Amino acid sequence: MVAGEAMSGWTRGAVAAALAVLAAVVVVAVVVRSVAPGPAAGVRVRARAVPAVSAPEPGVRPLRRVGRTDCRVAxxxxxxxxxxxxxxxxxxxxxxxxxxxxxxxxxxxxxxxxxxxxxxxxxxxxxxxxxxxxxxxxxxxxxxxxxxxxxxxxxxxxxxxxxxxxxxxxxxxxxxxxxxxxxxxxxxxxxxxxxxxxxxxxxxxxxxxxxxxxxxxxxxxxxxxxxxxxxxxxxxxxxxxxxxxxxxxxxxxxxxxxxxxxxxxxxxx
Ligand SMILES: [Zn+2]
Known part of the structure; x- marks a missing residue:
């Protein structure tokens, strides 16, 4: 049946795509784990996760972040x-x-x-x-x-x-x-x-x-x-x-x- 064949083709494609995504996730996880324990030379880990508050300095605690506060509401x-x-x-x-x-x-x-x-x-x-x-x-x-x-x-x-x-x-x-x-x-x-x-x-x-x-x-x-x-x-x-x-x-x-x-x-x- 044309409809059935089309469906199974679609299913095969979906499974292949899912496997590809899974493989990519595993690779990323392995890479992250391998660099996460310490900042390896030249590797910027989680660069996007660092809050853009102020220059990091020893002993400096970042101030409470209020950058997103809308003072028309708050x-x-x-x-x-x-x-x-x-x-x-x-x-x-x-x-x-x-x-x-x-x-x-x-x-x-x-x-x-x-x-x-x-x-x-x-x-x-x-x-x-x-x-x-x-x-x-x-x-x-x-x-x-x-x-x-x-x-x-x-x-x-x-x-x-x-x-x-x-x-x-x-x-x-x-x-x-x-x-x-x-x-x-x-x-x-x-x-x-x-x-x-x-x-x-x-x-x-x-x-x-x-x-x-x-x-x-x-x-x-x-x-x-x-x-x-x-x-x-x-x-x-x-x-x-x-x-x-x-x-x-x-x-x-x-x-x-x-x-x-x-x-x-x-x-x-
Ligand atoms: Zn004055």
Whole structure:
């Protein structure tokens, strides 16, 4: 029967194909087993399985991965730290890394060369880094050419240490206007929650103020230079997580809205 012959031909083909697949699986399994126990010279085992978090370094624990978090859906919050690096920045990184929490640091360019090691650590450990100008002036009091120079010099001072030019600006004192935004040529990152940690250094007051004002999409202003802030940070992180928040960097927070040069952002979606 034609139909029967056609069927048996098809079956034979299917069996042959299945055997071929099985043989291929066995070969692959044998190859994987033979290279799996140790990285043989020149063989990159499971190269695709390595998470693209940051350069592997001895003793570095990867930060909690939040790259795929959609902040239009998740309750996101971005903690930001201004005016560093300071003598306390390393201790802030210790606290954040112990909590596997990420954050964004807006650096004063003039401070970067004094503490390049801690800046490299911020960069390598996956924290976001932004420009807080070279000398921390009130940019609204400067002519456009000097605004440009302050922002560009700050970016160069950071790039000299990290190898990467920052692509966002936190204007000193949060002060900016249309002239500053146009001259900056970067997205301008403001905040909707201030800890006022420069005015009142007590950890309890800092924690209370942040937790009372934070909401989904908030950008929180802190400073990695006060001991009270250092004490408050792990408490704030724990309280935010208890409320269901995911900690993200500013670029992660604004990933779905995009970040345009000359635009100003106070909070995320
Ligand atoms: Zn500042």
């Amino acid at each position: 309750r996101c919050v971005a903690l930001t730290f201004d005016d560093g690096p300071s003598a306390l920045t390393g201790a802030f990184l210790d606290e954040l890394e112990a909590e596997r929490a990420t954050a964004t640091f807006f650096l004063i360019g003039g401070h970067v060369a004094e503490r390049p090691g801690v800046v490299r650590r911020e960069f390598r450990h996956g924290f976001a880094i932004g420009d807080h100008t070279a000398h921390h002036p009130d940019l609204t009091r400067l002519p456009p050419a000097r605004v440009r120079a302050e922002v560009a010099l700050g970016a160069r001072q950071i790039a000299r240490v990290t190898g990467v030019r920052p692509r966002m600006l936190r204007p000193p004192f949060g002060r900016q206007d249309a002239t500053v935004r146009a001259a900056a040529r970067m997205p301008v990152i403001e905040y909707d929650v201030t800890s006022l940690d420069w005015r009142r250094h007590g950890a309890a007051a800092i924690e209370r103020r942040v937790l009372a004002r934070v909401r989904p999409g908030s950008i929180v202003l802190l400073h990695d230079r006060y001991r009270g802030t250092l004490i408050a940070v792990p408490r704030i992180v724990a309280a935010l997580r208890a409320r269901g928040y995911t900690l993200v960097t500013v670029p992660q927070l604004l990933a779905t809205t995009g970040m345009r040069a000359g635009a100003v952002y106070f909070r995320g979606p």
